[in-house]
Amino acid sequence: MEEKFAKVVCINGDGTLVNNELKSDLTEELTKKFYRQMVIMRTFDRKAINMQRQGRLGTYPPFEGQEAAQVGSAYALSPDDWIFPTYRDHAATITFGMPLDKVLLYWNGRAEGCIPPEGKKIFPPAVPLATQLPHAAGAAMAEQYKGTDNAAIVYFGEGSTSEGDFHEGMNFASIFKAPVIFFNQNNKYAISVPIERQMNSRTIAQKSVAYGIPGVRIDGNDVFAAYFETKKALERARAGEGPTLIEAVTWRYGAHTTADDPTKYRDQSLSEQKREEGDPILRLERFMKIEGIWDEKWSESIQEEANETIEEAVKTMEAYPEADVNDLFDHVFEEHTWTIQEQKEQYLDYLRGVQS
Numbered sequence: 194m195e196e197k198f199a200k201v202v203c204i205n206g207d208g209t210l211v212n213n214e215l216k217s218d219l220t221e222e223l224t225k226k227f228y229r230q231m232v233i234m235r236t237f238d239r240k241a242i243n244m245q246r247q248g249r250l251g252t253y254p255p256f257e258g259q260e261a262a263q264v265g266s267a268y269a270l271s272p273d274d275w276i277f278p279t280y281r282d283h284a285a286t287i288t289f290g291m292p293l294d295k296v297l298l299y300w301n302g303r304a305e306g307c308i309p310p311e312g313k314k315i316f317p318p319a320v321p322l323a324t325q326l327p328h329a330a331g332a333a334m335a336e337q338y339k340g341t342d343n344a345a346i347v348y349f350g351e352g353s354t355s356e357g358d359f360h361e362g363m364n365f366a367s368i369f370k371a372p373v374i375f376f377n378q379n380n381k382y383a384i385s386v387p388i389e390r391q392m393n394s395r396t397i398a399q400k401s402v403a404y405g406i407p408g409v410r411i412d413g414n415d416v417f418a419a420y421f422e423t424k425k426a427l428e429r430a431r432a433g434e435g436p437t438l439i440e441a442v443t444w445r446y447g448a449h450t451t452a453d454d455p456t457k458y459r460d461q462s463l464s465e466q467k468r469e470e471g472d473p474i475l476r477l478e479r480f481m482k483i484e485g486i487w488d489e490k491w492s493e494s495i496q497e498e499a500n501e502t503i504e505e506a507v508k509t510m511e512a513y514p515e516a517d518v519n520d521l522f523d524h525v526f527e528e529h530t531w532t533i534q535e536q537k538e539q540y541l542d543y544l545r546g547v548q549s
Contacts, residue, residue, distance in 0.1 A: 198398040198410040200442060203417035206471025208479025219417060221486045224477065227268070227416045229495050231260040231474050234284040236499040237293060240507070241283075241300065245451045249511070253300050254281045255447045258414070258464075261473035262378050262441040264288050265419025266346060269427060275314040275336070275345035277329040281378075282318070282348045291315055293506035303516055304524075314343075323353035326362030326375065333366065333373035333430075344372040344430040346423070352383025354400065355391055363438070367404035372430035374423060375438045378413060380445040385458035401438040413441030414473045518544065 202211045203219075210216060238257050244250040256263065263284035270276065270289060278286050283296050290313045299306025299318065309315035314332075319325035329347035336343040353359050354377070366373050377397050381388050394400060401408025409426070411418040419441060426437035446464040448455045455461060468475070481487040522529070522537040529537070 198396045198408060198440075201409060201411040201418050201422055203412075203415050203421065204476060204480045206414070206476050206479075208476055208481075208483050210480070210483075215417065215421065218421070219484075221484075224481060224484075224486065225491075227261075227264060227420070228474070228477050228481070228492075229498075230264045230268075230288055231284075231416065231477070232495050233499040233502060234260050234264060234287065235474060236496070237283070237287070237296075237503050237506075240503050241297065242447075242451060244297075244507070245300075250297065250300050251302055252450050252452050254450045256281050256284055256445070258444045258446040258467070258473070259378055259380060260284050261416035261476075262376075262413040262419050262443050263348075265416040266348075266374075266376055266423040266439075266441075269420050269423035270346060271343070271427075272312075273314070273341070273343045274427075275316070275329065275332045275343065277316040277325040277332075277345060277347035278318050279322075279325070279348050279350065279353075280318045280320045281350070285348060286315055286318075289313070289315060293503060294509040297506060297510040298513065301510070303513070304520060305513070323349055323356035323358035323362070325349070326353070326358050327365065328362075329373050329375075330362045330366040330369075330371050330436075333371035333436075334369050337369070337372060342431045344374065344427050346374040346376055346427075348376050348378065350383060351377060351379045351381070351388050351391060351397055352386065353377075354397060355383070363400075363404045363406075363436070366436040367406050370433060370435035372427075372433075373436045374426045374430065375436060376423070377438065377440045379440055379442050382445065382449070382459065384449045384453065385455075387459070396440060398438060398440040404438075406436050406438060408438045408440070410440045410442065412471075413443030414471045414476060416473060416477060 203215055204210055235257055238255055241250060241253050242255055245253045263282055267285040267288035276289050287293060291309055295306050307317035326347055329345045333345040379397055383391055396410055398408035398410040409422050411422050422439060429437060444467045522533055525533055
């Protein structure tokens, strides 16, 4: 079983090319596009953590270490496809077209952060585990019924495979040959629970066997592997051949969220070891140096661009008017139920300092 689901790798951690068949596809333009986007995403992630620590952002789930899986897979999509993220997939949604300031608004508890740009099919981040998998299967089936070539991709962590929604989404998609990609990011920990306490399966990719669909295991820190394998799965989906399960094996360097202390449940020295062995950005930099397309000044300009872009997004987010407290209550039902009306009155009294 492990041989069948051996990890697909395009470039090793040291930057050497493994799959020579792809050499002509790894153009300088594509490589630099991936590098630029991953640098911007990592800078965004670190900025968001700092803002949370300063009290300028709510609880935030970092993704540093998972940039290649998210950026590579998102770039494989077509503009009219669907994307169903978890709460950790900001790099994927931003790469697909979600403005940075909207993502920051979401983590400040603002409804505006759930609204994608006109024409973009970006589902609001799913915080409950795996609930978005049946939604993705349904959206893909709807596109199929409408006769379009559009597909869907749904992101989830390994902990989600312990939820019933995972199996329901996979089952529906496999039966109806829905054009959906189930993209798992296996970062080895579901909050504090290691994968060996989650499942007896040696891989997540092998779970595809039960549903009679292809399963692929990739090096999730290899942006090329994420991009090309997602493209293959999308081609299958658009050809009417149904869904694919992709397991991207990666590592979350930091905490599950900014409310978490990872030193309580794992040896954090592993993160530095994994960073040196094959960090997504460092790996691509090493590849570019081997290929003779690395430019130090260009790299510095990308970092400057990232800093400026993110600071501009922060300014836009912080310039939003204060949220209307009525929004908490007025968009649940067309007309208030007596319970919601009572809650609203009590909360408004609390804000006015009225003692009940």
